Amino acid sequence: MKKRYILIILILAILLLVSYTLDKYTIKPVINENNPDFINVPQGFKVEIFYDHLGDSKISFPGPSSGVRMMLFNQDTVFAAVMKGGYIVALEDKNKNSKVENSKIFISNLKNPHSIDYYNGYYYIAEEDKIIRVRDENNDNIADLETVEKLLDLPSGAGHFTRTIKIINNKMYVSVGSSCNVCYETNYTRASIQECNLDGTNCSTFAHGLRNAVDFAYYDSQIYATENSRDRLNNDLPPDEINIIEKNKDYGWPLCYGDKIHDYDFDQSLYILNPCEKTQPSFVDLQAHSAPLGLAFYQGDKFPQEYKGKLFVAYHGSWNRDTPTGYKVVMIDTQTKEVSDFATGWLDESYNVKGRPVGITNFRDSLLISDDSTGKIYRIYYE
Numbered sequence: 001m002k003k004r005y006i007l008i009i010l011i012l013a014i015l016l017l018v019s020y021t022l023d024k025y026t027i028k029p030v031i032n033e034n035n036p037d038f039i040n041v042p043q044g045f046k047v048e049i050f051y052d053h054l055g056d057s058k059i060s061f062p063g064p065s066s067g068v069r070m071m072l073f074n075q076d077t078v079f080a081a082v083m084k085g086g087y088i089v090a091l092e093d094k095n096k097n098s099k100v101e102n103s104k105i106f107i108s109n110l111k112n113p114h115s116i117d118y119y120n121g122y123y124y125i126a127e128e129d130k131i132i133r134v135r136d137e138n139n140d141n142i143a144d145l146e147t148v149e150k151l152l153d154l155p156s157g158a159g160h161f162t163r164t165i166k167i168i169n170n171k172m173y174v175s176v177g178s179s180c181n182v183c184y185e186t187n188y189t190r191a192s193i194q195e196c197n198l199d200g201t202n203c204s205t206f207a208h209g210l211r212n213a214v215d216f217a218y219y220d221s222q223i224y225a226t227e228n229s230r231d232r233l234n235n236d237l238p239p240d241e242i243n244i245i246e247k248n249k250d251y252g253w254p255l256c257y258g259d260k261i262h263d264y265d266f267d268q269s270l271y272i273l274n275p276c277e278k279t280q281p282s283f284v285d286l287q288a289h290s291a292p293l294g295l296a297f298y299q300g301d302k303f304p305q306e307y308k309g310k311l312f313v314a315y316h317g318s319w320n321r322d323t324p325t326g327y328k329v330v331m332i333d334t335q336t337k338e339v340s341d342f343a344t345g346w347l348d349e350s351y352n353v354k355g356r357p358v359g360i361t362n363f364r365d366s367l368l369i370s371d372d373s374t375g376k377i378y379r380i381y382y383e
Contacts, residue, residue: 241257
């Protein structure tokens, strides 16, 4: 009888632990909606599913889920990285009616491909452990595998494993996240954005102290980047960030966050001078644990004037905040630094997860939003 009571108590303890974990860490089933009406957008805007079935996930876990991540629109085709699937898909809109009439696997057998860019005849792809480039000579949206070149190796394993590549002013830029939540890195490429020649030579650290700049964009002669700040401080600290990235600048991590605030929880050393004095302050502070990932400036002509040239940012959503936050797309006025909701609903009032926004890209006169939990790409347009 005593053993029976012990077994019952043990089962109850396990159930309580599971319940606490599901609640505390927002590890929940994903409600995969086939109708996008749950997404709330400003009056006059419409939402439709541009494409589906790109690696959906049944459970909302911390970090990257199974589905589609970053995208590129080039030559009437949307190229999308399905990271956990190890491939890049090409979604063709040759009819120019914002509908996918054909899909192809552009390239496969990759290690966690996260982003893709195009420049001067080459597609540049960021995998977890390397950067490659490949050509598509006949423009059939299937990579010519005999042209694949490995340009450089990247550190892999440990913590953040997403890598993002952008070609800016005839140079290659690659963001590499930290290996940990908060620590001193021994590999200089970690927690940085690297700058290289297009063939992968002559690489150097363009900016450092960036814990996890998952995406960045070049607009009006400046580079803007998202920053996922550290966890396990408290519900509202430290803020996630939008930063303006400048050459040879230190953005603070792991010692500092936000507006040059010393992370005393991590570093309890005593200083005569403020250790954050020579670091760069955040450009815009965002709600802690929102997990800002993709970003893009709207550059089309169909949105109303007040939306043109504004910065749109995808919040992937928190995983360890007591009250979940994020799971939406916001708009930022970079002149006033005002942050406002643009597309919400992926987290409902009961904190049920209906998706996790990741990438944002301009598509004709609309915006595409990728969701790595449901494997969908949404199109937001204005009528």
